[in-house]
Amino acid sequence: MPRVRRVRSEAFLTLALLNIFVLIAGFAALDVIEARPLPAVPHPVVNAEGAAAAEPASSSPADPERIAAVLDDPMAESGLAEGLSAFVADGATGAALYERSPDVPAIPASTTKIATAIAVLDVVGPDHVLTTTAHFDAERGMVVLRGAGDATLTTTVDPGAYPRVATLEELAEGVAAALAEEGVDTVSVGYDDSLFTGPDTGPSWKPGYITEGSTASVHALMHDSGRISRDTSVRVPDPPRATADEFAKRLKEAGLAVEGDPAEATAQGDPIASVDSPPMTALVEHMMLASDNNMAEALGRVAALETGGEGSFAGGAEATHRVMESYGIEDVELADNSGLSPENRITPRALVEMVRVAADRADLHAAVSGLPTSNSTGTLGNRYTEGTAVNDAAGLVRGKTGTLNDVSALAGTVHDAEGNMFVFAFVANSPGVQGFQLDPLAAALARCGCS
Template sequence: MSTESRYGVRQVRARAVLTLATLNVFVLVAGVVALDIIESRPPATVPFPAAFTEDAPDMAAPEAAPIDPDRLADKLDDPMSGSGVDDGLSAYVADARTGATLYDRDAGEEAVPASTTKIVTAVSVLHSAGPDATMRTTVVNGHDDRIILVGAGDPTLTGSADPDAYPRLATLDDLAERTAETLRESGVDTVSLGYDDSRYVGSDTGPGWKSNYVHEGSTAPVHALMVDGGRVHPDRPYSEREDDPPRAAADAFADRLDDAGVDVSGQPEPVEADDGADTLASVESPPVSALVEKMMLESDNNLAEALAHQVAISEGEEPSFEGAAEATRGVLEELGVSGVHVEDGSGLSVNNRITARALVELLLVAADPDRPELHYTLSGLPTAHFTGTLNERYGSESDSSAGAGVVRGKTGTLSGVSTLAGTIYDANGRPAVFAFMANDPAAMGSTLDTFASAIAECGCS
């Protein structure tokens, strides 16, 4: 598939800059980076965490000079050498405007990436399925008096939701009301309920997943039909998970049908809907663009696997872990990014391998102004000491406080694995893209935070 000349990783031209936001957007002005941060998603936000407002550095002029690689090395070499991570530490930093290499420590060495795998998933699904794609959960006619709830892969389907929240999720409440209205129009008030979870094939857990992932609440078994990512307690990200998410979804839908005035006889049963069955009602997920932002901000593992399966579907592969991996390989080949081997979409697999250079190249591709459909990879990145998985890091009492508000990054954590990849401004306001990866028993996120903060502190022009 050699569209590599068209899709390869470009040395980003002077106008190729980061379009950055997680509830904030770094915008382009007159073809150069504007360092103003504007509100783009509720709730209202500020450029720096409120706790640090008084100490926030002045925003630099757009013409901030390039970072000197030798001076940056002087800032990074010592903390890396003194980190206590003896082996398996790699790093890559590039200029966000030009793509030029600024720092390289074993950047071509493959490492277990943990949740920085989600950068791969984000770029792949945005490129393949597109930012406007959605997943539609439907209710269709079955035989006799049966109706069938059909899953399409939306793990964000929920019971009820605040209509003003972002993103607006599809709900069983809406689906039941729409179904009940259609049935009433046909004079039907009693049905039996089937549920169809056949959209995905193969194993419901990924290659290289540890047996405790589901038990500890890191993920639910991966199914095309589930509610709240299979969480027993939807308000807890690491809630206990349902043993049988499709049946739990069907039970919840039956309860809502009853609330809507439709009597459901018997218990829901697993069935497969006929091809071309008449649709009674449906609800749509948020678009892929919003789902990518949600996945990146919250590091939601079930959402990541759903998006990876969407890559498989879009690329004509079977919707399975194996199909998603094959489809992702094809997308990365189109984009000209090498150094990536993934067997799942979330990063829970210990079989995944990615280089620090590849993570940076993916972020640079996502920042390319010629590829606006990929920018949501960046707009979903958590902000240090402010949002998402970086909310509790880079605090004022930590050794990494200089990075608060200026580090935007995707975290990754497994036993003996810590990774961080994202974007940053140095002390002069020059934007850079970075990846730090530690595969070592001593690996900790707080250690990687000090590396990113060293860049933020560096007036390295």
């Protein structure tokens, strides 16, 4: 499999170079939607000289006994003797280097999003966009807004954001221009949220997930991931209606008179205006960096609909299972695509295999380029920070985090003092576990001269 190994090596080399770039520049360029709600705001990486001085990969393979030796103490000191599982593999060859109950299914929390990322990229491709449309019902004089699952849809243009996201302002201006040609200056507003079906909260989701701001209820039509504003985690009770209300405001600003309040309606015929999301690569990177639960559920449904399934929790899970099976990845059993459901089960070995599969193929690379970086980006931006015992691994660890009550997980890549790249997964299903308890394990791999 020489080509596969070459592609994977190039992908991991790219990750290593990105790590070093973060260390030199002091900021992260991978926070792809910097101005969006609760973004993965980068923090400067400090005191990480080891990463900047990393040598090319050793010609000698890593020694599993040395890997076990460097992990023994931090595992013993973690306080997670029960419920801790792990798998570490060589990044270049995939050879197993460390195993601790690697095939025992565990609750993965948000590391589930690695599977979601691979599934949607595999099904629709990296350039696919989600198109929010506006339709005109001439008989009723109604403009109907139809959602397509773009949770990054927002209200107004932010000229500093990259990539540029779709806005209700731009859509309203397109509608106003189209209706002006028809001599229409007064409309009512309808909204169509019918693309997604089934329950709007996931299997065994706690009611607190929404009230505490972890997610909004799941809908095809929403803006800013259902938040009441870009700079808060508080969610609106009815995301489709809130988006329709904002759209009505933008139509007025665009010069149309709007009668009455928005009402549920069915979009019919061709759209008179539309706005596209950033490409799927950017959506996936945003989902991974910010651990955006609404984006994850939307992307699972996008994969399901593209393959003829239902745009529901069950449909998204089924589509993801099929993609995992197509890559020969076993032991992935999902009830949702965000990882909020405690019914999900994934083994550490499967998580490592997912990362390696994503590195094998250029069309799946967003699943690894979107991994947060320690003390720099996303959900690892406030971990491995200055003053902690693991700060020497700042910039060296790239991983998807996962956190629920009594669940913590970390899966991704790390390179050691000799430049070897390891792919790892640490999962703890233990009472009271906190995410930082897993950080010393990845840091131990970063310090290792394990050849």
